[in-house]
Amino acid sequence: xxxxxxxxxxxxxxxxxxxxxxxxxxxxxxxxxxxxxxxxxxxxxxxxxxxxxxxxxxxxxxxxxxxxxxxxxxxxxxxxxxxxxxxxxxxxxxxxxxxxxxxxxxxxxxxxxxxxxxxxxxxxxxxxxxxxxxxxxxxxxxxxxxxxxxxxxxxxxxxxxxxxxxxxxxxxxxxxxxxxxxxxxxxxxxxxxxxxxxxxxxxx
Amino acid sequence: xxxxxxxxxxxxxxxxxxxxxxxxxxxxxxxxxxxxxxxxxxxxxxxxxxxxxxxxxxxxxxxxxxxxxxxxxxxxxxxxxxxxxxxxxxxxxxxxxxxxxxxxxxxxxxxxxxxxxxxxxxxxxxxxxxxxxxxxxxxxxxxxxxxxxxxxxxxxxxxxxxxxxxxxxxxxxxxxxxxxxxxxxxxxxxxxxxxxxxxxxxxx
DNA sequence: GAGAACATGTAAGCGGTTACATGATTAT
DNA sequence: ATAATCATGTAACCGCTTACATGTTCTC
Numbered sequence: 346x347x348x349x350x351x352x353x354x355x356x357x358x359x360x361x362x363x364x365x366x367x368x369x370x371x372x373x374x375x376x377x378x379x380x381x382x383x384x385x386x387x388x389x390x391x392x393x394x395x396x397x398x399x400x401x402x403x404x405x406x407x408x409x410x411x412x413x414x415x416x417x418x419x420x421x422x423x424x425x426x427x428x429x430x431x432x433x434x435x436x437x438x439x440x441x442x443x444x445x446x447x448x449x450x451x452x453x454x455x456x457x458x459x460x461x462x463x464x465x466x467x468x469x470x471x472x473x474x475x476x477x478x479x480x481x482x483x484x485x486x487x488x489x490x491x492x493x494x495x496x497x498x499x500x501x502x503x504x505x506x507x508x509x510x511x512x513x514x515x516x517x518x519x520x521x522x523x524x525x526x527x528x529x530x531x532x533x534x535x536x537x538x539x540x541x542x543x544x545x546x547x548x549x
Numbered sequence: 550x551x552x553x554x555x556x557x558x559x560x561x562x563x564x565x566x567x568x569x570x571x572x573x574x575x576x577x578x579x580x581x582x583x584x585x586x587x588x589x590x591x592x593x594x595x596x597x598x599x600x601x602x603x604x605x606x607x608x609x610x611x612x613x614x615x616x617x618x619x620x621x622x623x624x625x626x627x628x629x630x631x632x633x634x635x636x637x638x639x640x641x642x643x644x645x646x647x648x649x650x651x652x653x654x655x656x657x658x659x660x661x662x663x664x665x666x667x668x669x670x671x672x673x674x675x676x677x678x679x680x681x682x683x684x685x686x687x688x689x690x691x692x693x694x695x696x697x698x699x700x701x702x703x704x705x706x707x708x709x710x711x712x713x714x715x716x717x718x719x720x721x722x723x724x725x726x727x728x729x730x731x732x733x734x735x736x737x738x739x740x741x742x743x744x745x746x747x748x749x750x751x752x753x
Numbered sequence: 754g755a756g757a758a759c760a761t762g763t764a765a766g767c768g769g770t771t772a773c774a775t776g777a778t779t780a781t
Numbered sequence: 782a783t784a785a786t787c788a789t790g791t792a793a794c795c796g797c798t799t800a801c802a803t804g805t806t807c808t809c
Contacts, residue, residue, distance in 0.1 A: 348798070350768075351648065358655040368788050378654055381647045388769065390790055411778060413788040432655060433663050436648045438674050443585045444555065444640045446706045450582055451562040451636060453699040459637050460702070470642050495657040497731065498664070501724050502650045505717070512716030513709070520705050527701065552770065554796075572760055589798065594762055615806060617760040 349431075352388045353396070357420065357428045360402055364419040367393050377499075380477055380506055393418055401427055449520075457528040461521060468517040471510045478506035553635075556592045557600070561624065561632045564606055568623040571597050581703075584681055584710055597622055605631055653724075661732040665725060672721040675714045682710035 355378075359370045367389045374384055393416075396402040401424035407415040420428070445467045452460045481503050488496040559582075563574045571593045578588050597620075600606040605628035611619040624632070649671045656664045685707050692700040 348767080351646065351651070352768080355651060358651070361655060361658060366788075367790090378651065381645050381650045383644045383646075385770065386788095386790075387771080387792095394790095409787090412786095413777070415788070428655075429658065432652055432659050436652060436667050436670055439646065439648055440587045441585050442555065442587075442643065443709075444643060446585045446709055447555070447559060447562070447582065448636055448640060449702055449706050449709075451565060451632075452702045454565060454633065455636050463640050466640055494731075497727070498653055498656045501727065502653050504723065505647075505650055505653075505720050508716040508720040509713070512712040516709050516712040519708065523701070523705065527698075552795085556796075570760075571762090590760095590762075591764095591799080592797065598762095613759090616758095617805070619760070 348437075350392075352384055353392055354428065354431045355382055355384055356389060356392050357396065357401065357424060357431075360396075360418055360420040361425060361428055364417050366415045366417050368415070378502070380474055381502070396424065400424075457524045457531065461524045461528070464517055464520050464524065468514065468521070471513050471517060474506065475510035475514060478503050478510060482507065552641075554596075556588055557596055558632065558635045559586055559588055560593060560596050561600065561605065561628060561635075564600075564622055564624040565629060565632055568621050570619045570621050572619070582706070584678060584685075585706070600628065604628075661728045661735065665728045665732070668721055668724050668728065672718065672725070675717050675721060678710065679714035679718060682707050682714060686711065 355374065356370055359365065359373050363369075363373075365373065367386065370389055370393075371384065371386060374382060393402065393404070396418070397404050400421060402418045402420050405417050405419070407417050409415060445463055448463050449460060452463075482500070485496055485500050485503060489500065559578065560574055563569065563577050567573075567577075569577065571590065574593055574597075575588065575590060578586060597606065597608070600622070601608050604625060606622045606624050609621050609623070611621050613619060649667055652667050653664060656667075686704070689700055689704050689707060693704065
């Protein structure tokens, strides 16, 4: 089976909540699911056009003063049906590609200091991610009290992010500690690491 | 800047460890970094050809009896230099696309039972991932005692997987519990969920 | 006899990113 | 002045997956 286009469903999903323009969709994706999903205009606009052609959404032009026209898209019943079909379909497993790990896997070729840099950068990213999710959690709590069903589901996605980023922050600390230990040991031995020299290690 | 081809570096990385054929590379990637990286033959073979053309690897044909010929590739010094440049370059952040979360985010349109299915499937995947990493950890311990520097780095990647999958397994349990609670509450109220009906909730 | 493992590739086509193109208004 | 926000799009290009193509040997 040919793999299906998930971007379509992200766009359709946004339209299932509110009618909006391509520009809005981008903003909403960034705000709502930006931590685990992203779409560019170069994806969104062609998809919207296509959805209209297929009768899954209709488009109305909204004139504005002092601002460009907006093309507001509304999901149709067919659109909702198609979206629901995707929503109920079982998920497929996604292949991951984690660049830090790829570099770490081959890092014995280089100085540990290089790896420390990589992991620290990843750590910064995770800290940002964690903070984002925390902020979203606080925001979400207000909505939860209003008794929104939707807020409950969104909270689950946020909790995912919290579990995820917290765990990986712990990994970063552990790993940086270990890398520093390796760096020290190397310093003691007076060995400088290059691609072609393998340091001889004394088994402690 | 145009984004660079990471698959090239995965292949080059494998060659930096041992000379091998495209077939071997596939196997080694699956075995060694399969949990966080994957490449298909349709990537590997053209890359190898290209690497040879660029002088980053050389190819020797090895004749075998009863088996097809093997084209064994060996990394050149230029190849190592190019690989090292990538290895020392800072990592870029990767955009994630997690399908479960996308579905969960819009799941208020559907019955909680659907979400339970999705999360359970994800849970199964994570259990497999966790078991894989655990097995790799045990294997790795043997190598660690031999005092391999490389084994230390590989262990860090494995630890990443353990932190990662353990955290997400915890999330799965929490989420399934919550979803079941929502399912029960819905059953009590006698409401059936469709796209167009919003259930009214009594604030407890 | 069927299927897995060994071994190397190509072609088609979608998916996704980057860069380009345009143009008005508002805030610093 | 300069940058940011609002707003919509296109073109080119690469990455990556899927499917196709071929042929032998060994195992069940």
